[in-house]
Amino acid sequence: MFARQALRRFAQSVPVLLFLTLLLFWALKLIPGDIALVMAGERATPERVAYIRASLRLDDPWWVQYGLYLKRLVLEGDLGHSLFHDQAISNLFATAIPATVELASAALLIAIPVGLFLGVVSAVARRTWWDRVASFISLTGVSMPIFWLALLLMWFFSLNLGWLPTSGRLSDEVVFDSATDSLFRMYTVDGIWLGVTGGGWDVFLSALRYLTLPAIALSTIPMAHICRMTRSAMLDVLQQDYIRTARAKGVPQFKVVLKHAARNAALPVVTVLFLQAGALFGGAVITETMFAWPGLGKLLVESISSRDFPMVQSGTLFVGAVFVLFNLLGDLTVGWLDPRTKQGRSGGGAN
Amino acid sequence: MTTARPTVWRSLLREIRGNRSAQWAVAVLFFLIVCSLGAPWLAQHDPLTLNLESARFVPPFFSEGGSLQHPFGTDGSGRDVFSRVLHGGRISLVLGFLPVALGAGLGVPLGLLSGYLGGRTDEFLMRLNDCLLAFPAILLALILVAFLGQGIVNLMIAVGMAYAPTFARVARSATLGERSKEYVTSAHANGASLTRILFKHVLPNILNSVVVVATMSFASALLESAGLSFLGLGVRPPTPEWGAMLAEGKADFYQAWWTLVFPGAAIFLTVFCLNVLGDSLRDALDPRSSRG
Numbered sequence: 001m002f003a004r005q006a007l008r009r010f011a012q013s014v015p016v017l018l019f020l021t022l023l024l025f026w027a028l029k030l031i032p033g034d035i036a037l038v039m040a041g042e043r044a045t046p047e048r049v050a051y052i053r054a055s056l057r058l059d060d061p062w063w064v065q066y067g068l069y070l071k072r073l074v075l076e077g078d079l080g081h082s083l084f085h086d087q088a089i090s091n092l093f094a095t096a097i098p099a100t101v102e103l104a105s106a107a108l109l110i111a112i113p114v115g116l117f118l119g120v121v122s123a124v125a126r127r128t129w130w131d132r133v134a135s136f137i138s139l140t141g142v143s144m145p146i147f148w149l150a151l152l153l154m155w156f157f158s159l160n161l162g163w164l165p166t167s168g169r170l171s172d173e174v175v176f177d178s179a180t181d182s183l184f185r186m187y188t189v190d191g192i193w194l195g196v197t198g199g200g201w202d203v204f205l206s207a208l209r210y211l212t213l214p215a216i217a218l219s220t221i222p223m224a225h226i227c228r229m230t231r232s233a234m235l236d237v238l239q240q241d242y243i244r245t246a247r248a249k250g251v252p253q254f255k256v257v258l259k260h261a262a263r264n265a266a267l268p269v270v271t272v273l274f275l276q277a278g279a280l281f282g283g284a285v286i287t288e289t290m291f292a293w294p295g296l297g298k299l300l301v302e303s304i305s306s307r308d309f310p311m312v313q314s315g316t317l318f319v320g321a322v323f324v325l326f327n328l329l330g331d332l333t334v335g336w337l338d339p340r341t342k343q344g345r346s347g348g349g350a351n
Numbered sequence: 352m353t354t355a356r357p358t359v360w361r362s363l364l365r366e367i368r369g370n371r372s373a374q375w376a377v378a379v380l381f382f383l384i385v386c387s388l389g390a391p392w393l394a395q396h397d398p399l400t401l402n403l404e405s406a407r408f409v410p411p412f413f414s415e416g417g418s419l420q421h422p423f424g425t426d427g428s429g430r431d432v433f434s435r436v437l438h439g440g441r442i443s444l445v446l447g448f449l450p451v452a453l454g455a456g457l458g459v460p461l462g463l464l465s466g467y468l469g470g471r472t473d474e475f476l477m478r479l480n481d482c483l484l485a486f487p488a489i490l491l492a493l494i495l496v497a498f499l500g501q502g503i504v505n506l507m508i509a510v511g512m513a514y515a516p517t518f519a520r521v522a523r524s525a526t527l528g529e530r531s532k533e534y535v536t537s538a539h540a541n542g543a544s545l546t547r548i549l550f551k552h553v554l555p556n557i558l559n560s561v562v563v564v565a566t567m568s569f570a571s572a573l574l575e576s577a578g579l580s581f582l583g584l585g586v587r588p589p590t591p592e593w594g595a596m597l598a599e600g601k602a603d604f605y606q607a608w609w610t611l612v613f614p615g616a617a618i619f620l621t622v623f624c625l626n627v628l629g630d631s632l633r634d635a636l637d638p639r640s641s642r643g
Contacts, residue, residue: 019482027498139630143623145574147581147597148615151604159605279487286578301582304497312497320486327485 006332013324020320021073024313025066031309039083039309073317080310084303089314092299096283098185099169100295103288104280106188106215111223112273118223119230119269123238124257134227141224150217150290157213164213167292171206187211214291218284222276229272233265240264267334274330281326282319363562366635373631376624383621387440394434396421398591402429408607424609426600430589436613439591442503443618446585446592447573449507451565454514454572459561461515462522463549467530477523480516488513489575496584506585510576514568521564525557563633570625577618593618 031038036053052058057065072078079089115138122134154166170176170187182190188211191204237243238261246260247253283296292298296315303311367373386393406429410417417424423432465476483491488510495509529535530553538552577594579585586592588599593614600610 013485015478016482016485019479020486024494027494030498032500139623139626143570143574143619143626145577145581145594145597145615145618145622147578147594148611148618151597151601151611151615155604155608155611282487282490285489285493286582289582300493301584304493304584309498312494316490316494316497319490323487323490324485 002335005335009328009331009335013328016324017321020317021070022066024317025069028309028313029062035309038307079314079318082303082308082311084306084308084311089311092311093296093314093318095185096294096296096299099293100283100288100297101281102186102188103211103214103218103284103293103295104277106211107218107280107284108222108277110215110219111226111276114219115223115226116230116269119227120234120257120262122227123231123234124253126235135231138224138227138231141220142228144220146217146220147286147290149220150213150287153213153217154290165210166213169207169210169293170203171210174203174206176203214287214293217290218280218287222280225272225276226269230265230269233268234261237261237265267338270333270337271330274326274333278323278326278330282322283315362559363632366632367628370631370635372627376627376631379620379624380628383440383617383624384444386437387444390434390437390441394431394437396431396434398430398435398438399589400430408603410607411609411613414609423613424607426607426610427603428589432610432613435591435596436593436617439593439596439614440617442586442590442592443573443577443594444621446503446507446510446576446580447569447621450511450572450576451514451568453507453511454568455518455561455565457512458515458518458520459522459554460549462519462524463526463553463557465519466523466526467545467549467553469530473523476519480519483516484520488517488571489578492575492579493584496579501584501587503586503590506576506579510572510579513575514572517568518561518564521560522557525560526553529553529556559636563629563636566625566629566632570622570629573618573625574622 028035036049036056036058037044039052040049057068072080077090079093081087082089082092085092118134118137122131122138125131157164158166165171170178176182176187176190178185178187183193184190187207188204191201191207194203195201234257238257243256243261246256251260283298283300284293285297285301287293288295288297289301296319300312300315300319302308303315367377390398402425406421406425407427409421409425409429411424411432412419412422414424421431421433423436425431426435461476461480465473465480491513492506492509495512496505499505499509535548535552538548543552576585577592577597580587580592580594581598583598586595588595596614597611600607600614604611
């Protein structure tokens with residue numbers, strides 16, 4: 001039952017992605033003026049313009065162009081060629097994706113425990129000052145302009161205290177050539193690898209120092225959303241009869257909360273978790289730009305400013321695909337966790 | 352049913368009156384709006400006038416070397432930060448409000464139609480809507496800004512379009528609940544036109560849910576517009592807008608923290624109050640959600 005549900009849910013995300021490709025394809029047509037001219041740049045030779053015109057088949061009807069675009073994308077896995085960097089886009093992705101994954105994972109490592117803890121505490125200690133403080137923190141988190149928070153963090157921790165660096169990924173003083181020495185292209189992971197294999201821990205420590213501020217800034221919004229969802233889900237569950245029964249039986253408070261309530265409150269929280277993770281792994285546009293973190297988000301913003309349209313197309317497509325994928329994973333996890341789905345499997349009912 | 356409209360607002364007002372934090376939020380928002388509207392009279396300086404010789408990086412009045420001449424200090428070009436924050440409010444608030452109005456204007460009629468007609472139309476419209484909802488709003492806005500080009504009008508269109516699917520979804524599900532009610536059936540039996548049924552009869556009854564979504568969207572649209580401007584994809588300096596002001600002040604923040612703190616605080620305060628208001632309205636109007 002679960003497998004069939006999963007397959008159906010998977011099939012549903014295909015039209016969504018096709019729709020995005022169509023949207024991006026038409027977006028290119030929205031650009032005022034001749035696309036070939038815009039793409040080639042102001043000082044391009046007529047040959048270059050003609051070359052771009054021919055490679056995009058701009059003189060053919062739109063469905064031929066779209067078909068060609070899809071064929072390249074899906075069958076050949078060709079993401080296109082960046083005009084600004086003059087490189088294959090897949091090469092640019094290969095360095096940007098690990099950076100984004102590293103930052104997003106670090107942010108989630110902060111956001112998930114803190115968000116869950118604050119949410120549970122404020123639901124259990126409802127209407128006490130614990131609840132008020134936790135609710136205030138989460139409301140502040142969703143209302144905080146992340147670029148402002150980033151600036152304040154830099155101002156405080158770097159300028160005033162001088163503890164942490166503000167941009168980049170690694171100190172110049174560390175002996176580490178990212179082109180040849182980096183196995184994972186995630187410097188904290190490389191650092192751990194070096195440390196474990198006896199190469200010393202200085203790379204790891206330096207990478208961690210550079211990672212801290214952007215990770216804190218990026219964790220704010222997901223932390224706040226997780227906290228808010230946990231609180232409302234826990235409140236819903238704690239009001240139900242079986243919780244009162246458990247309490248009446250004399251089950252200790254922490255056991256009621258962690259065992260009886262948390263299990264049932266988990267479903268909406270898991271959904272939010274995956275939604276937030278999907279948004280983070282697609283590249284944090286603002287945070288990465290602020291901290292000069294060379295990930296997908298920064299790449300995307302740069303490509304928009306430099307009017308590098310193939311890069312914008314493939315970048316947004318990738319971000320969208322990641323988001324859709326995490327959405328799908330979230331739904332599948334919820335389906336797998338939900339006792340109602342399991343019931344359907346054993347009973348063979350109409351689920 | 353013509354009395355339905357005032358009733359909605361009256362019930363919203365009652366909720367606000369009964370809730371301390373909502374009262375505070377409304378008061379602060381009202382204050383911010385009045386200050387922004389009154390910017391030409393309240394600000395002593397022109398927000399664009401440069402003063403490169405004598406007044407660069409004057410600190411705010413409570414710091415050493417500051418004066419009430421420039422209450423929030425001046426920026427690297429000698430412009431008065433206080434005046435710029437006030438004038439910036441006009442643009443920033445509009446950049447939060449107009450996209451939401453555009454999103455509601457597009458989404459609500461579609462949702463009404465989809466929910467009321469049902470069947471194939473509903474199926475088609477909602478599938479399309481789900482495709483749009485499958486992506487974060489900021490991504491849709493980013494695509495549109497990237498391809499339409501940068502600027503205030505395009506920014507508003509982009510952010511507005513990104514919010515339309517949310518409104519369509521909410522309006523549709525609220526309409527589904529109203530569709531089979533007697534007042535709709537009787538209007539239909541009386542031969543009222545489709546437009547009349549939807550806008551005169553159904554709309555006033557689903558306005559509650561729309562207002563809640565609009566308040567929340569106002570908050571996030573303001574954040575997103577400011578964020579896009581900060582990235583240089585929306586309002587361009589020297590136009591006073593909170594996000595663009597932060598982008599400009601970023602270069603000077605080692606010397607002049609006040610060029611960043613005040614516009615950022617303005618964004619934060621506005622969004623915070625809108626979220627408080629949205630939360631309390633949702634708790635009050637949605638019987639399912641648990642009250643804190």
